[in-house]
Amino acid sequence: MVDANVMKKTFTVPEIKPLDQYDFNRAKVCASVRWLLAKSYGSAENVPADLREPVLIGQELQAGVSVLLLSPDLYWRAHSQLHLRGVSQGPGQGPGGVSKGPGQGPGGVSQGVVQGGDHVALLQLLASRGHAPRDQDRPVTVEDLQHTPIKTRAHLALIDALMSLAAMETVGRVKMAAEAEQIGGGSPWENALLFWVNRLNQRLRESTEDDDDKTQTCTDLQPAQPAIRYRKDKVQSKLTPTFPLVSGVKDLSNGCAIAAVLHYYCPSRLPLEDVCLKDTMSVADSLYNLQLIRTFCCGTLQGCCPLAVEDLLYAPPTLHMPLGC
Template identity: 30%
Template structure:
């Protein structure tokens, strides 16, 4: 079985493809201290922090050198977050905290390693969790200012979430109490469930069923009897699938029109090798059934980003195979992370192996990232967002053959 570490070493050189991630378009959020957030009343909260292990990757687009340490080899279907009931990595990948202009170093790196190479949460972080201060800050992002001011402890956060229809429950469906969250030694399972609930609330602020349906209707038809989503997860799947279907239609139409031009009597005949003409027909736009497993190779999400930002992510920049290798998947995920870091204010908080292996405990993290994509492309709409449309096909015949899409070559 191919290991993840070995897969990284076997990734082909794609520096020429990386040139597509050009910096000619002004990236929104290049200043980390000015991160847009869903609630316009919370613009004073400047940064959304990912709690977890320090990220040693450097991702600078536009031709600069990029460094990616190899994630440690893991057997397929296995992830560190499943090695123990409540690992610190799970906590690290799930918590988002909001701070002001000056971020304490403890919040940037909340873990320390003891002499036995065991990781622990730093005491100041334990204090913030037990006091409820951290949760109050996060919950304040999704509430009106007058309601956010009343958040003082765990109980007020739990009540605020319940008013939004989000309940903090243990795995056996018993409510998580203020006592569970404030007791010492810390009861990590209760805190994980509260973090999950906050992420769900944050996600609901950025995406909704109504917004997705309205968005999709602009470029596709929806069957009211078969396709209307019944929850946010279903809405995300609908959005991603409709865009991948649209991309399949666009590339097929472009190929047909270009082929018609090549076959026209007045066109100068050029001989192509058969394998050259058909090689890119293997390009596969995936459709999702399971939001966690089916985005694990990064292809569907990169196709979605290409639809909205064709000048920044081109189809030839990533792998669109029906059965991608681990190396292909890792490459796609790294490109996804680099794009988010450069243009979407570092909203991709997962490690490459997190998305590649997609353990169930990270489902909310994946959904939050997809919600962020929707919010950026459909609500914020930075100046580099230019969705593809069938109207662009009208300009295909006016393009020189050197601009022929690789899908047709």
């Protein structure tokens, strides 16, 4: 476990915009479109360089991105990458019922082109799975998605529906996700996600405590030794790492729980000793963890995080869906 103040010489804590200068709506547009593009192209690394900054000044989408959004192909390609369970695939069809021609891959993708499937079919598919997109309590229509100039809110609602489908698919693979309803207070995918994060953090907590018990002697005169070995070039703490209990998506904003989950699955790539886990986290501590998470995602998960560090730190409700994905 490290202290962000000590790590500054080797790990630069990024500068962020103050909360009063942070544009929540712009952040939502950027994160949502980045997620869609990354899914459509297979990974963030495959997204063309001229599309990686989808938003211009304010909330205006750049022209190339707007053209792509007006076509259903981008959405169908993203949908095909979700690898949904229980989606029927008849002869010559890929995920979502998209027709496949000769030489085409999953989802009807052939050299970056999706055959078949239009806005009507996409909306019907999402509705059949309980994720019909809505814009301010009004169903998103085909006319909304094809309208020029582009109706950004309608497209954000469609992206949210795909994100929700992806989130439910991810947490649905967790065996104990059925118990997640005990948390309450959020959408089903959010409750399942938080339950999953808490369960993994609990396992790490128990493992650390067990290691602590093994290192203690029978006398109270000798102090307990730390359960985790730390690198010599980092601050050594005599305290056991704190694994937080999260009750809402906002509780993920200090990076502790997320980094712990990443360590659980990839212990050699993200050692626990590299994570800042303290009872009281400063802003610098949180930024250190969040930058650590983004660096891990870029280096190990093909740049799968569509959020900036300040997005993760502020974690406004509008970004809970991209954060969950």
